[in-house]
Amino acid sequence: MTAGSRTALPLSPAGDGNVGDRLFYGISAAFALLVVVSLIAMVAEMVVASLPTLSTYGIGFAAGRVWDPLHEIFGALPFVYGTVASSLLALVIAVPVSIGVAIYLSELAPEWQHGPLGFLIELLAAVPSIVYGIWGAFALAPFLRSTVEPFLASYLGFLPIFQGPQQGFGLLAGGIVLAIMIVPTIASVSREVLRAVPSSLREGALALGATRTEMVWLSVLPYARSGLVGATLLGLGRALGETMAVTLVIGNRAEISGSLFAPSYTLASVIANEFTEATAPLHLSALAEMGLLLLAVTVVLNALARLLVARVTNPPAGGRL
Amino acid sequence: MDRWFFRRLVDRVVRAACLVATLVALVPLFSVLGFIAVRGIGGISLDFFRELPRPVGEPGGGMAHAVWGSLEIVGMACLFAVPAGVLAGVHLAEFSDTRFVRAVRFAADVMAGVPSIVVGLFVYAVVVVPSGGFSALAGSLALALLMLPTIARSTEELVRLVPESLREAALGLGVPKWRATLHVVLRTALPGVVTGIMLAVARAMGETAPLLFTAFNNRDWSEGLREPTASLPVNIYTYAVSPYPEWHEQAWAAALVLVTLVLCLSIGARLLAGGSARAR
Numbered sequence: 269m270t271a272g273s274r275t276a277l278p279l280s281p282a283g284d285g286n287v288g289d290r291l292f293y294g295i296s297a298a299f300a301l302l303v304v305v306s307l308i309a310m311v312a313e314m315v316v317a318s319l320p321t322l323s324t325y326g327i328g329f330a331a332g333r334v335w336d337p338l339h340e341i342f343g344a345l346p347f348v349y350g351t352v353a354s355s356l357l358a359l360v361i362a363v364p365v366s367i368g369v370a371i372y373l374s375e376l377a378p379e380w381q382h383g384p385l386g387f388l389i390e391l392l393a394a395v396p397s398i399v400y401g402i403w404g405a406f407a408l409a410p411f412l413r414s415t416v417e418p419f420l421a422s423y424l425g426f427l428p429i430f431q432g433p434q435q436g437f438g439l440l441a442g443g444i445v446l447a448i449m450i451v452p453t454i455a456s457v458s459r460e461v462l463r464a465v466p467s468s469l470r471e472g473a474l475a476l477g478a479t480r481t482e483m484v485w486l487s488v489l490p491y492a493r494s495g496l497v498g499a500t501l502l503g504l505g506r507a508l509g510e511t512m513a514v515t516l517v518i519g520n521r522a523e524i525s526g527s528l529f530a531p532s533y534t535l536a537s538v539i540a541n542e543f544t545e546a547t548a549p550l551h552l553s554a555l556a557e558m559g560l561l562l563l564a565v566t567v568v569l570n571a572l573a574r575l576l577v578a579r580v581t582n583p584p585a586g587g588r589l
Numbered sequence: 590m591d592r593w594f595f596r597r598l599v600d601r602v603v604r605a606a607c608l609v610a611t612l613v614a615l616v617p618l619f620s621v622l623g624f625i626a627v628r629g630i631g632g633i634s635l636d637f638f639r640e641l642p643r644p645v646g647e648p649g650g651g652m653a654h655a656v657w658g659s660l661e662i663v664g665m666a667c668l669f670a671v672p673a674g675v676l677a678g679v680h681l682a683e684f685s686d687t688r689f690v691r692a693v694r695f696a697a698d699v700m701a702g703v704p705s706i707v708v709g710l711f712v713y714a715v716v717v718v719p720s721g722g723f724s725a726l727a728g729s730l731a732l733a734l735l736m737l738p739t740i741a742r743s744t745e746e747l748v749r750l751v752p753e754s755l756r757e758a759a760l761g762l763g764v765p766k767w768r769a770t771l772h773v774v775l776r777t778a779l780p781g782v783v784t785g786i787m788l789a790v791a792r793a794m795g796e797t798a799p800l801l802f803t804a805f806n807n808r809d810w811s812e813g814l815r816e817p818t819a820s821l822p823v824n825i826y827t828y829a830v831s832p833y834p835e836w837h838e839q840a841w842a843a844a845l846v847l848v849t850l851v852l853c854l855s856i857g858a859r860l861l862a863g864g865s866a867r868a869r
Contacts, residue, residue, distance in 0.1 A: 563703060566703055
């Protein structure tokens with residue numbers, strides 16, 4: 269702004285040294301810092317909030333099988349089981365579908381389909397979780413009970429995962445709803461990863477006489493592998509922390525059962541259901557510790573996933589869009 | 590069998606499988622939207638937007654307070670998150686790639702993956718408990734925390750796309766860097782930045798979990814920002830888990846309203862982005 273102030277100051281990351289620039293640098297840096305601070309504050313606060321159970325139970329918290337707030341017995345194992353089982357089931361369903369979508373959109377589909385199909389997949393991500401929840405509870409679960417579960421039980425009933433009473437609400441419903449919700453995440457990140465694969469690799473394979481499938485299998489996928497693993501981890505992170513949709517369909521019973529038809533309970537769901545009603549300090553802290561567990565796992569998964577994806581899409585300038 | 594024939598067969602099968610995967614992925618979208626439209630349309634009337642819920646058993650009534658509450662909470666969240674997110678994004682894009690900048694970028698990416706229910710717990714501990722109760726303000730802070738990293742990263746990406754020549758031209762005319770950034774660079778990137786904001790708003794509008802322990806819920810109009818406040822997503826949840834069929838009807842109607850709002854925002858954002866990309 270004023271010419272006088274710029275001479276004395278050395279070159280800083282803010283550019284030259286004028287007052288307006290330094291102010292702008294400072295203000296924007298403060299807001300950028302806010303992002304880091306809120307993440308650290310979140311972790312710190314969750315640790316503090318879960319101290320009572322951390323000191324009472326230690327690591328045993330996650331191994332306890334009994335959850336009985338009335339008698340102040342807090343074991344998180346049923347919730348850990350429900351969370352992990354439903355998320356893994358979601359991955360089993362969602363990963364092949366999403367990778368298929370990504371391959372179709374980036375390698376096979378004619379140009380005119382890219383926009384509309386990509387847009388529809390994005391809309392899948394835009395539908396709020398609670399809406400998937402009521403759809404799951406009123407449309408999917410009854411359909412599972414009346415049609416899918418009897419079918420699975422009669423043809424694959426020799427497997428323990430397809431045995432037991434068919435209620436609709438349970439791990440199977442939770443896994444399916446989660447799968448629907450993470451497909452757009454995995455598919456769009458995978459698509460970005462595939463787009464970052466150099467086209468010379470494709471041309472080379474095709475020039476050697478490979479079919480499209482062989483081109484994808486032999487040159488595109490090996491190059492993109494770590495990025496696709498990253499995309500899957502991002503999907504897993506989302507599935508582990510997803511709350512409302514799962515709460516409405518998983519049955520909310522703190523039991524460990526080998527069957528996919530059986531009701532279960534997840535970490536996020538028990539927090540959602542019990543936190544506002546919890547009054548005992550130990551109960552609140554037990555719920556906070558589950559939040560901490562979710563936070564820690566998702567932070568690690570996300571960090572890892574970003575690193576893996578960046579390995580493939582590394583060059584930041586050019587190439588994209 | 591001929592080897593070439595076999596390879597072509599495999600190729601066909603795999604291609605078909607990828608197409609089928611795409612179609613399978615889209616089935617739930619149409620199923621959800623169709624279901625919501627069919628079940629929800631019956632509950633939509635002018636009263637839905639004008640009246641408060643009636644006690645169970647009485648017909649009629651609406652969710653005016655929840656529609657308004659959602660807009661209020663999300664609007665306030667924007668007041669917090671938009672300036673902060675945009676400035677943070679500009680910082681990430683415009684200033685040299687120091688260790689600080691890389692740390693912020695990484696933190697934003699990681700934070701975008703934090704489960705929204707954990708954000709709710711966090712805001713409960715740092716805002717609701719000290720301030721003495723559930724409030725619309727706490728709810729909007731929780732949503733703002735969810736929007737902040739998304740807006741920062743999308744702003745960064747779009748500001749980066751602005752051609753270097755524009756910056757050089759502005760700086761060459763003697764404009765200080767801060768003015769060049771705000772008036773030339775950010776203005777050029779504006780349509781894209783707004784798109785990012787709209788997508789973040791659309792996501793925040795549908796969030797339920799972070800509001801459960803922050804804004805909570807209210808059967809009546811909330812009397813201020815420091816009072817518990819109803820919102821559409823939380824009301825959908827409360828009504829959907831209730832045992833009353835009339836309430837289920839209302840939940841479907843509310844879901845239809847919510848989905849319409851969210852999809853309008855997403856589609857609008859998309860059109861804005863598409864329009865500006867074509868104009869360039």
